[in-house]
Structure formats: structure tokens, C-alpha cells
Amino acid sequence: MAVGTDIRTYTIRRMEPRDIPAVVKLDHQVFLDPWPESAYIQELYFNPNACYFVLEIPTPAKLRGRWPWKTETADPIQGFIGMRVERSNGHISTLAIHPELRGHGFGEFLLITALRQAIEMEACCVLLEVRVSNHPAQNLYRKYDFEVVGRQPRYYQNGEDALLMELAPLGPELRRRLTARQRVLESRIRGVRE
Numbered sequence: 001m002a003v004g005t006d007i008r009t010y011t012i013r014r015m016e017p018r019d020i021p022a023v024v025k026l027d028h029q030v031f032l033d034p035w036p037e038s039a040y041i042q043e044l045y046f047n048p049n050a051c052y053f054v055l056e057i058p059t060p061a062k063l064r065g066r067w068p069w070k071t072e073t074a075d076p077i078q079g080f081i082g083m084r085v086e087r088s089n090g091h092i093s094t095l096a097i098h099p100e101l102r103g104h105g106f107g108e109f110l111l112i113t114a115l116r117q118a119i120e121m122e123a124c125c126v127l128l129e130v131r132v133s134n135h136p137a138q139n140l141y142r143k144y145d146f147e148v149v150g151r152q153p154r155y156y157q158n159g160e161d162a163l164l165m166e167l168a169p170l171g172p173e174l175r176r177r178l179t180a181r182q183r184v185l186e187s188r189i190r191g192v193r194e
Helices: 017-030 037-046 106-120 135-143 172-193
Strands: 010-014 050-056 077-086 089-097 125-131 147-152 162-167
Touching: 010 106, 017 037, 017 050, 017 077, 017 089, 037 050, 050 106, 077 106, 089 106, 106 125, 106 135, 106 172, 125 135, 135 162
Parallel strands: 089 125
Antiparallel strands: 010 050, 050 077, 077 089, 125 162, 147 162
């Protein structure tokens, strides 16, 4: 999904092996317990049920002054999401947005992309884990009707618990809501950029 026609274009596309170094770098910027490079290699090369997507913004450093962030990075990868479907259950394994891009709808775009993929792969539900302290992420997931269905004690390396959240059922009604929400986000992002 590409939006825009000039240097301010952003794209959400399937992650490719060449993206792994930038994804690992961003993973280390965003998470307390980032994945090793080998985990992404495993998912991309050896897990046929995995679908990973990246948010790509061409040469973000050239956009300074036009966007509400100050990043000096030359990496076009500014976000990513990982999802897999096994036995008709979807599972979002990771979602990251560059810290200076949060709050502008890009995380939602990635979430919408993963949920659409889950519907396409005929998943009946989507599960995810989220830190009990990560209220912004929990709020995003609740916005899309994820509900807390459990708690996993000491899930993260620092001993923090995870909430297990689930979205069910998936189907035509959810697809319609995702399409409507995507239109709102596109308008909002166009407004930020102009």
C-alpha cells in the first residue's frame, strides 16, 4: 500500500531479507528485549505461516521540516509488524514504530495490514501479548476490539507480565471497519504532511 506521489510517500510492504538489518536496528531502538537477527531470518526464510510487513519512508532525513520528527536516520524502514497464522489462529508477534513517528497513525496502518492478512489467511481470531505497563499499545488494540483474555506472568526478560489480548471473530464486518479506519488515517496523515 503506497500513499502519496512525491518524496513524502510512505509504503507498507512485505518485509524482505534485505530489510533485516534495518529492522533489527529499529527493534533495538524500540524494545527493551529486542529480537536477535536470527529470529527474523527464521521467520522470513523458514516459517511459511509468517507474514512480516515494513513501513518504508524514503530518505526520512530529507523530510526534516516537513514532518513532525527530527530523526537524522537514513534508514527508510521506520516501522514493522510480524504476524503468523497457525491452525486458523493469528498471532501478532511484534509491532514497532520509530519513537519519533508515534502518534501519527502509522502503527495503526501496520495493525490494519496484519489484520487484513489474517482475514485473507482465514484466521478465526488474532492473539497478541502486550506489556502490562504499555498502556498506549493496549489502547490501540482495544480500539480494534481486542479484549484481555489472560495474563502471562514474567513473560518479558525483565520479569514484567504480559496481557494476552484477542480479537474475534474476524470476517466481513471487521474488513469493512478496517477499510473505513484506513481512510480516516490516510486523511490524517495527508493533513500532517501538507
